[in-house]
Amino acid sequence: xxxxxxxxxxxxxxxxxxxxxxxxxxxxxxxxxxxxxxxxxxxxxxxxxxxxxxxxxxxxxxxxxxxxxxxxxxxxxxxxxxxxxxxxxxxxxxxxxxxxxxxxxxxxxxxxxxxxxxxxxxxxxxxxxxxxxxxxxxxxxxxxxxxxxxxxxxxxxxxxxxxxxxxxxxxxxxxxxxxxxxxxxxxxxxxxxxxxxxxxxxxxxxxxxxxxxxxxxxxxxxxxxxxxxxxxxxxxxxxxxxxxxxxxxxxxxxxxxx
Amino acid sequence: xxxxxxxxxxxxxxxxxxxxxxxxxxxxxxxxxxxxxxxxxxxxxxxxxxxxxxxxxxxxxxxxxxxxxxxxxxxxxxxxxxxxxxxxxxxxxxxxxxxxxxxxxxxxxxxxxxxxxxxxxxxxxxxxxxxxxxxxxxxxxxxxxxxxxxxxxxxxxxxxxxxxxxxxxxxxxxxxxxxxxxxxxxxxxxxxxxxxxxxxxxxxxxxxxxxxxxxxxxxxxxxxxxxxxx
Ligand SMILES: Nc1ncnc2c1ncn2[C@@H]1O[C@H](COP(=O)(O)OP(=O)(O)O)[C@@H](O)[C@H]1O
Ligand SMILES: [Mg+2]
Numbered sequence: 273x274x275x276x277x278x279x280x281x282x283x284x285x286x287x288x289x290x291x292x293x294x295x296x297x298x299x300x301x302x303x304x305x306x307x308x309x310x311x312x313x314x315x316x317x318x319x320x321x322x323x324x325x326x327x328x329x330x331x332x333x334x335x336x337x338x339x340x341x342x343x344x345x346x347x348x349x350x351x352x353x354x355x356x357x358x359x360x361x362x363x364x365x366x367x368x369x370x371x372x373x374x375x376x377x378x379x380x381x382x383x384x385x386x387x388x389x390x391x392x393x394x395x396x397x398x399x400x401x402x403x404x405x406x407x408x409x410x411x412x413x414x415x416x417x418x419x420x421x422x423x424x425x426x427x428x429x430x431x432x433x434x435x436x437x438x439x440x441x442x443x444x445x446x447x448x449x450x451x452x453x454x455x456x457x458x459x460x461x462x463x464x465x466x467x468x469x470x471x472x473x474x475x476x477x478x479x480x481x482x483x484x485x486x487x488x489x490x491x492x493x494x495x496x497x498x499x500x501x502x503x504x505x506x507x508x509x510x511x512x513x514x515x516x517x518x519x520x521x522x523x524x525x526x527x528x529x530x
Numbered sequence: 531x532x533x534x535x536x537x538x539x540x541x542x543x544x545x546x547x548x549x550x551x552x553x554x555x556x557x558x559x560x561x562x563x564x565x566x567x568x569x570x571x572x573x574x575x576x577x578x579x580x581x582x583x584x585x586x587x588x589x590x591x592x593x594x595x596x597x598x599x600x601x602x603x604x605x606x607x608x609x610x611x612x613x614x615x616x617x618x619x620x621x622x623x624x625x626x627x628x629x630x631x632x633x634x635x636x637x638x639x640x641x642x643x644x645x646x647x648x649x650x651x652x653x654x655x656x657x658x659x660x661x662x663x664x665x666x667x668x669x670x671x672x673x674x675x676x677x678x679x680x681x682x683x684x685x686x687x688x689x690x691x692x693x694x695x696x697x698x699x700x701x702x703x704x705x706x707x708x709x710x711x712x713x714x715x716x717x718x719x720x721x722x723x724x725x726x727x728x729x730x731x732x733x734x735x736x737x738x739x740x741x742x743x744x745x746x747x748x749x750x751x752x753x754x755x756x757x758x759x760x
Contacts, residue, residue: 486605513607515744526610527539528532 280348282307282477283328283447288342290323290332297323299501301342305447310469310478312492312509314485316529319498321481325449327351328479329365330358346447363390366440370452372432374424374439379416382424382435383407386443402442409475410438411468430461437468441476448472450480454487466491485525489513497521539604546596546617547672553589553624554668560586560631561664561727565657568638568650568720576642579635586628593621609744616741620671623730623737627664630723630730637716647713649700653721656692660728663689667731667738676742683735683747689728696721 281304290298298320305311313321323332330351332338344351351361363386374382383403386392393399403420407413412434416427424435433453440448450469454462469478469491482488488495489509496506497520505518516522523529534540560579567576597618600606606614634657641650663682670678697718704714739747 485607489607514611516608522608523532525607527535529535 279306281305282347283479284343284345284348285324285327286343288324288327288340288344290320290327290341291337291339292335293337297501298327301503303496303503303506305477305479307446307477308473309494310473310480310492312488312495313479313481313498314483314488314495314524315498315504316524317483320501321498322451324498325367325451325479325481328447328449329362329367330356331367333358359389363443364446366443366445366448368433368436368440368448368450368453371456372429372436374427374432374435377424378421379407379424379427379435380420383438383442386439390443392443406438406442409441409472410434411464411471412438428461430457430464433457433461433465434468437465437472441472445476447477447479450478452481452483455483462487485513497524499524539610542596542600542604543610543613546593546600546614549589549593549596550617550620550624551668551672553586553593553621554664554671556582556586556589557624557628557631558661558664558668560628561634561657561661564631564635564638565654565661567635568641569654571638571642571646573639573642576635576638580632580639583628583632586625590621590625593617612741612744616737619737620734623734627727627730630727633723634720637720641713641716644713645709647703647710647717649696649703649714649717652696652699653717653724656689656696656721657724659685659689659692660724660731663728663731667734671734671738674738674742676739679735679738679742680747683732683739686728686732689725693721693725 283303283305285301285303285305288298288301288303289296301320301324303311303324313324315321326332327340327344328346328351332340340352346361346364350356375385377385380403383406384399387399387402393402404413407416412431415431416422416435419426424432427435433456437448437453454465457465466487469480472478480488480491482491492509494506495509495512497504497512497516497518499520505512505516505521507517512521513525516525560582563575563579563582566572567579597614600614604610663685666678667682669675670682700714700718700721704711736747739745
């Protein structure tokens with residue numbers, strides 16, 4: 273497989289619980305995510321996939337009612353340690369959302385935004401370099417090279433999503449979280465993003481939430497199935513889709529649910 | 531297993547396994563009839579067996595088209611995927627089995643032109659064993675019974691032993707009475723065909739194990755008849 277189990281996990285989640293007020297949304301989740309693997313999170317709506325994803329970059333901090341307990345580490349560092357600077361954390365853990373959400377700025381400035389905030393470039397030449405490399409890695413450069421000053425919102429949906437991916441990778445994160453990144457895209461744009469995900473795996477670790485079982489099967493090396501806030505089964509994607517061990521997983525992926 | 535949210539998929543899957551069961555029944559009947567033609571020196575029946583082989587071929591085609599359609603339109607996974615892939619494989623095993631049965635019938639036609647020879651009985655014995663194995667494996671398929679499948683898998687050794695014995699017997703017979711060489715040579719090929727049917731039944735057992743359990747049937751089966759048998 274893609275990872276060696278002997279390597280320490282990139283992300284380690286132990287006994288993660290999330291409450292939104294009285295609602296116990298995530299229950300005792302243990303999950304390891306290894307470097308350079310794509311992990312797909314699947315499960316019916318409301319099972320806690322996005323909640324789990326949002327724990328990793330501490331987006332749940334912004335939800336007043338949310339309470340997160342358990343241990344979550346990134347390269348061994350406790351993500352929820354008091355000393356952690358959340359802005360720095362989000363530079364290490366990038367996020368791509370369901371709907372492409374480019375800033376109302378030029379294509380160039382969308383990608384330059386993060387590197388500027390984090391002071392990653394000493395001069396304009398370095399910034400140009402980062403922006404171009406990021407666009408290139410996101411498979412978008414050829415399409416936008418001549419229109420970098422145009423607004424990001426002038427791009428097609430699929431291009432906008434790749435722009436958001438370029439924006440996410442511009443700050444050289446280690447981990448990229450994607451929450452249903454293709455659900456607003458047509459099949460061709462989806463295929464391009466999926467191909468991109470596979471390429472990005474070389475340099476990044478990716479956790480992707482997807483409603484499409486085929487997408488999970490196509491892009492991920494491991495798949496985790498959530499149900500009612502619990503992590504029911506996690507395994508090599510091939511195993512999950514040919515021989516799932518838990519009846520709930522079997523029921524969900526074969527469309528025999530409820 | 532509980533039902534799919536999409537009911538028509540359930541219907542398609544059961545149509546698929548029914549077609550396999552029908553194919554199995556047809557292959558069993560073909561082998562039975564070929565043996566009857568051989569035992570009773572019934573050339574009419576042998577001719578009918580040879581002609582009926584086309585029906586099995588047709589069913590195999592039908593299974594092929596249907597499975598390709600299911601793969602394309604349903605994108606099956608897990609147990610569904612295994613069921614469809616297994617059907618495709620089992621259909622091709624059954625097609626081979628029926629081919630061998632038809633070949634036995636063809637040779638029975640030739641044998642009926644010759645004087646009767648004694649080892650016919652021994653060939654029929656071997657065939658009876660293989661027939662019961664074939665019946666068991668198709669029952670195991672319908673019942674999704676892995677233990678029964680493993681039982682079939684283990685019985686292939688019996689077939690190989692019986693075949694090896696029969697082979698010696700035929701050689702002895704031919705040496706004692708060279709006038710029987712033509713008939714005995716046909717019987718030898720028939721025995722080989724019947725032994726191959728046993729191998730294909732064993733393959734079905736392996737596929738069935740994968741279908742039900744999701745993992746390959748482990749361990750090495752004593753492979754093929756030993757010593758002088760080809
Ligand atoms: N901000 C929130 N406030 C209250 N409940 C929430 C909030 N976000 C999610 N939930 C609840 O937590 C559960 C898990 O939601 P979510 O993680 O979004 O599921 P998924 O991404 O798998 O569809 C759901 O029952 C949802 O209603
Ligand atoms: Mg969600």
